[in-house]
Amino acid sequence: MTHHNKTVLGAWVTAIVAIAAFLAAAYAFTGGPAKPVPSPLTGVFLGKGKKCVAPVAIMRRYHMQFLLHQRDLTVHEGIRTQRFLLTNCVDCHADPKTNSVLGKHGFCASCHAYAAVQIDCFSCHSPHPQREQETATSAIALAPQHSRIAEMVSKTMVTELQSEPVDGPK
Amino acid sequence: MSLDRRQFLAVGGAVLASAALAPGMRLVELAEARSPDQAVTNAQRWGILVDTTRCAEGCSACVSACNKENGLQQNVRLDIRPQWIRTVTLQDEQTGYVQTLPMMCQHCEEPPCADVCPTGASFRRADGIVLVDRHICIGCRYCMMACPYKARSFVHENLTGQRADVPRGKGTVEGCNMCVHRVDEGRIPACVEACNYDGGKALTFGDMRDPASEIAKRLATQQSEEIRPNLNLDTGVRYQGL
Ligand code: SF4
Ligand code: SF4
Numbered sequence: 298m299t300h301h302n303k304t305v306l307g308a309w310v311t312a313i314v315a316i317a318a319f320l321a322a323a324y325a326f327t328g329g330p331a332k333p334v335p336s337p338l339t340g341v342f343l344g345k346g347k348k349c350v351a352p353v354a355i356m357r358r359y360h361m362q363f364l365l366h367q368r369d370l371t372v373h374e375g376i377r378t379q380r381f382l383l384t385n386c387v388d389c390h391a392d393p394k395t396n397s398v399l400g401k402h403g404f405c406a407s408c409h410a411y412a413a414v415q416i417d418c419f420s421c422h423s424p425h426p427q428r429e430q431e432t433a434t435s436a437i438a439l440a441p442q443h444s445r446i447a448e449m450v451s452k453t454m455v456t457e458l459q460s461e462p463v464d465g466p467k
Numbered sequence: 468m469s470l471d472r473r474q475f476l477a478v479g480g481a482v483l484a485s486a487a488l489a490p491g492m493r494l495v496e497l498a499e500a501r502s503p504d505q506a507v508t509n510a511q512r513w514g515i516l517v518d519t520t521r522c523a524e525g526c527s528a529c530v531s532a533c534n535k536e537n538g539l540q541q542n543v544r545l546d547i548r549p550q551w552i553r554t555v556t557l558q559d560e561q562t563g564y565v566q567t568l569p570m571m572c573q574h575c576e577e578p579p580c581a582d583v584c585p586t587g588a589s590f591r592r593a594d595g596i597v598l599v600d601r602h603i604c605i606g607c608r609y610c611m612m613a614c615p616y617k618a619r620s621f622v623h624e625n626l627t628g629q630r631a632d633v634p635r636g637k638g639t640v641e642g643c644n645m646c647v648h649r650v651d652e653g654r655i656p657a658c659v660e661a662c663n664y665d666g667g668k669a670l671t672f673g674d675m676r677d678p679a680s681e682i683a684k685r686l687a688t689q690q691s692e693e694i695r696p697n698l699n700l701d702t703g704v705r706y707q708g709l
Binding site for chain 2: 368370372373374375376377378379384387420421422423425426427
């Protein structure tokens, strides 16, 4: 009986030592407690306009859905509302220094490089602005909210989208 | 004919517009009447009428205008050079009579390119403009083989310097899109504008379904023909004086 208990204790001690060693190794490997995630947007020109066409958090998460949806509406039905039109995004976000949304500090390219998500739009679409910013922003102001774009997003998002654009890039 | 609500509204709008505007003003007014958030409908069918008797030999104003408008770089090898519109010169072997005419996508009502396309990338827009949705084109080039007018080109190499309104890229097929980005703004195609700029007037653009438009009136009262009418494609580009 005693002999058996000693064996069990030994097994426990071994296990605990092994777990502690593993945790120590993992700690050393990851370099300690989580560091703040570096921002991909250092040195990046954010935009000429004062406000984005939707709140930044929504644009970060959903811009590809907006672009995809509008792309089908534009190509197949000739709907060219300005709000989520790629040319309009480029007009505003292109860096005046490079005249482009691509390049190391380009608005699109820098974030996509950081996130390791290949961006394919600009093998066909122009990364350069075509209109002056004034035209671009006034076009946004006049653009009607396209109901089918609103339909595709969740109810909370619709509410957020229908409110005036609130915050610009920070 | 059954119309859905959107089409009904569009037809109603067209009727109202025609009542309100002076003759001759209607075409552009109608094109502008569609707001940017309204879908195109089959209430309109855009077409081009070519009067070949007014096509001057050696003139290629339409071709240069197209290349410029759509950013079609011409400094590439001849065998892969994009060509949305070209001039064709025909000579009558018996009489020696020479005529020149522009040839581009004929915007078929029954487009063979769309019939053969395996992905749905080739399609006819409701208002009659035949397009390639390059987002879903896989570059198989079936449409190029199916087109009786050799109207399409394939993009063989990486491109730079595309026009913002005219996205184009490697691995997809392209052809005359009747300057759809201009038409959607209520403007006329670049080739037609260039042809009429110095009074050539060989090209007329308009809505073939609008009885008050110049193109519809001329089609109704003057002789015109499709190229290869035996194919029954009901083309949107019609010719006079062939
Ligand atoms: S002319 Fe050729 S490309 Fe144009 S619609 Fe007809 S088949 Fe298609
Ligand atoms: S090349 Fe593109 S548009 Fe032409 S048939 Fe193939 S998928 Fe369709």
